[in-house]
Amino acid sequence: MARGNEIDWDWLQRNQDDIQTYTLQHLRIVAIAVGVAVVIAIPIAVAVRRSRVAYAGALVTSDLLYTIPSLALFAILVPVLGIGDMPVLIGLVAYSMLVLIRNTVVGLRSVPRAVHEAATGMGLTRRQVLFKVELPLALPSIVAGMRVAAVSAVGIATIGVFVGAGGLGELIYNDGINRSSPFLTAVLAGAVIAFVMALLIDLLLLGLERLLKPWARAGRRA
Amino acid sequence: MAALDPAPPGRGPAEVAAGVLELSDLTKRFSAHGRAAVDGISLTVPAGEVCVLIGPSGCGKTTAMRMINRLIEPTSGDIRLDGRSVRDFSPHQLRRRIGYVIQQVGLMPHLTVAANVATVPRLLGWDRERTRARTRELLDLIGLDPDEYGPRYPAELSGGQQQRVGLARALAGDPPLMLMDEPFSAVDPITRERLQNDFLRLHRAVPKTVVFVSHDIDEAVKMGDRVAVMREGRIVQYAPPAELLARPADDFVADFVGADRALKSLSLTRLEDLDLLPAPLVRAGDEVAAVRARLESGELEPLGGTVLVVDPGGRPAAWIPVARLEGQVRVPADAGQADPVLDRITTLRDALSAILESGAAYGTVVDGEGRVTGLVGLDEIGRAIRRPAEVA
Numbered sequence: 001m002a003r004g005n006e007i008d009w010d011w012l013q014r015n016q017d018d019i020q021t022y023t024l025q026h027l028r029i030v031a032i033a034v035g036v037a038v039v040i041a042i043p044i045a046v047a048v049r050r051s052r053v054a055y056a057g058a059l060v061t062s063d064l065l066y067t068i069p070s071l072a073l074f075a076i077l078v079p080v081l082g083i084g085d086m087p088v089l090i091g092l093v094a095y096s097m098l099v100l101i102r103n104t105v106v107g108l109r110s111v112p113r114a115v116h117e118a119a120t121g122m123g124l125t126r127r128q129v130l131f132k133v134e135l136p137l138a139l140p141s142i143v144a145g146m147r148v149a150a151v152s153a154v155g156i157a158t159i160g161v162f163v164g165a166g167g168l169g170e171l172i173y174n175d176g177i178n179r180s181s182p183f184l185t186a187v188l189a190g191a192v193i194a195f196v197m198a199l200l201i202d203l204l205l206l207g208l209e210r211l212l213k214p215w216a217r218a219g220r221r222a
Numbered sequence: 223m224a225a226l227d228p229a230p231p232g233r234g235p236a237e238v239a240a241g242v243l244e245l246s247d248l249t250k251r252f253s254a255h256g257r258a259a260v261d262g263i264s265l266t267v268p269a270g271e272v273c274v275l276i277g278p279s280g281c282g283k284t285t286a287m288r289m290i291n292r293l294i295e296p297t298s299g300d301i302r303l304d305g306r307s308v309r310d311f312s313p314h315q316l317r318r319r320i321g322y323v324i325q326q327v328g329l330m331p332h333l334t335v336a337a338n339v340a341t342v343p344r345l346l347g348w349d350r351e352r353t354r355a356r357t358r359e360l361l362d363l364i365g366l367d368p369d370e371y372g373p374r375y376p377a378e379l380s381g382g383q384q385q386r387v388g389l390a391r392a393l394a395g396d397p398p399l400m401l402m403d404e405p406f407s408a409v410d411p412i413t414r415e416r417l418q419n420d421f422l423r424l425h426r427a428v429p430k431t432v433v434f435v436s437h438d439i440d441e442a443v444k445m446g447d448r449v450a451v452m453r454e455g456r457i458v459q460y461a462p463p464a465e466l467l468a469r470p471a472d473d474f475v476a477d478f479v480g481a482d483r484a485l486k487s488l489s490l491t492r493l494e495d496l497d498l499l500p501a502p503l504v505r506a507g508d509e510v511a512a513v514r515a516r517l518e519s520g521e522l523e524p525l526g527g528t529v530l531v532v533d534p535g536g537r538p539a540a541w542i543p544v545a546r547l548e549g550q551v552r553v554p555a556d557a558g559q560a561d562p563v564l565d566r567i568t569t570l571r572d573a574l575s576a577i578l579e580s581g582a583a584y585g586t587v588v589d590g591e592g593r594v595t596g597l598v599g600l601d602e603i604g605r606a607i608r609r610p611a612e613v614a
């Protein structure tokens with residue numbers, strides 16, 4: 001086995017299958033967490049969008065969640081949810097709330113007054129205004145929130161290894177750091193894969209954000 | 223109950239009747255003890271007429287209008303459309319039958335122009351084909367090519383074009399009543415005048431009852447069959463524009479109408495009401511020999527040695543000196559000057575202004591299809607002023 005500061009290509013090749021498994025585990029955790037977070041955040045945002053007090057309450061609550069250190073949050077959740085990916089999923093959902101609620105409300109509120117007035121004046125019901133005007137206009141902003149949430153989730157999820165969630169943390173910690181002498185190859189592999197994963201998710205969602213905004217692409221002005 | 227049925231399929235636009243609008247003792251107080259924003263106004267707009275609400279800022283015009291489509295609920299009083307109280311309908315059912323145009327337009331930025339126009343037909347449950355046909359018809363009507371502009375987004379239109387689309391969108395469901403809150407005040411004066419004329423033309427083709435809020439007395443005189451002058455929530459005078467100019471009810475109205483009432487009364491008459499000067503027309507492509515024969519017989523009388531060339535469709539192309547025909551076989555299709563070209567529904571005021579601005583001796587008057595119907599010069603306008611206006 002190669003010593004500390006050289007990349008051990010041979011090891012990477014031998015452990016190809018494990019690396020792939022960890023990568024997919026990681027991706028799955030991030031995707032589920034952000035997906036669930038969106039499904040929870042949008043109704044909350046819709047409910048609080050008109051009330052300054054309720055919106056402030058939602059922001060403060062999610063901000064408080066956000067300030068809990070991730071390792072501590074996962075550890076707190078283990079006694080309740082047990083070892084595995086559940087505590088990590090719940091934790092990541094909690095962390096995503098702040099940016100998703102904020103971006104959704106900002107998007108919903110960005111509908112110009114005149115557009116709202118004209119839509120109502122033409123006979124759209126409140127529900128129709130929400131689904132046909134407010135949400136479509138908020139969608140790009142929601143996806144922008146998803147980008148931030150997903151990219152940070154990729155990073156935070158590496159800590160999931162401490163509560164037995166698997167993922168790229170296995171490479172970085174168990175195969176890399178947690179040895180008598182740290183194994184650089186495994187640490188780097190985990191870090192690089194996480195980096196590339198975050199980058200690809202970001203680009204993918206950026207593409208989606210653009211796709212959802214054909215009117216802005218076409219328009220000369222915002 | 224009293225749900226407004228969507229017009230049955232197959233019923234054409236022209237058959238949708240304009241409605242009689244009656245406001246009775248309508249009052250709105252935004253706070254229990256404050257001054258009433260609208261204070262007991264009563265007003266009847268006959269079917270198919272344009273009623274302009276005008277008055278200083280904050281006098282309650284918008285509030286009065288928004289009560290009609292129930293964007294604001296009155297504190298007391300009633301509103302009837304064709305004899306039925308607006309309270310008999312659910313607000314959104316009611317609004318789908320009332321066109322609504324606002325100053326800031328409010329086109330939905332994420333929908334194409336065609337989809338914006340199709341909003342109300344879709345809400346009314348029209349089938350796809352009928353909605354599509356109606357959308358195209360309306361874009362044509364407002365002078366935007368459906369194939370070019372239909373797929374565009376609102377951000378790709380000029381302010382005037384957006385305002386046109388706003389108008390088309392409000393007309394799409396064929397509402398018997400239109401509410402228009404300062405619809406043309408956010409565009410430049412030239413665009414505004416064109417929009418006003420287009421609106422008047424549309425209104426003639428398909429009369430609807432219209433409530434039109436304006437800040438501008440010239441616009442009110444030009445657009446309104448009747449004008450309601452408001453002050454602090456009340457109506458001070460409700461009269462046809464000619465009467466408003468001739469006999470203001472009090473000093474407030476007189477002040478509001480302004481000192482130059484005589485000049486404003488030029489807005490009461492349109493070019494089509496004048497005896498126009500016949501235009502010395504020659505058609506591009508005609509044989510010069512034939513033109514010469516008409517000149518000799520006196521049938522064609524040049525003006526200042528020039529004749530007006532029109533294209534085969536009868537639309538004005540250019541003034542050319544008779545001498546230019548020398549040595550030609552056919553009348554050339556010159557691209558030149560025939561300005562100003564004025565639609566015959568142009569008011570004398572706008573026509574005078576256009577003629578003075580262009581420096582030309584005559585304006586070329588055209589009909590709805592752009593065909594020359596005659597000429598107007600300062601003499602023609604002067605004669606119309608000296609003839610007393612048809613004041614009641």
Ligand SMILES: Nc1ncnc2c1ncn2[C@@H]1O[C@H](COP(=O)(O)OP(=O)(O)OP(=O)(O)O)[C@@H](O)[C@H]1O
Binds near residue numbers: 252281284285286
């Ligand atoms: N939603 C509201 N709440 C409280 N007061 C209001 C509200 N809307 C209008 N008002 C008040 O009612 C009065 C009439 O307002 P309105 O908007 O009808 O005026 P307006 O004639 O349309 O003025 P402008 O020409 O400036 O548009 C004003 O004093 C205004 O401040």
Ligand SMILES: [Mg+2]
Binds near residue numbers: 283284285
């Ligand atoms: Mg107003």
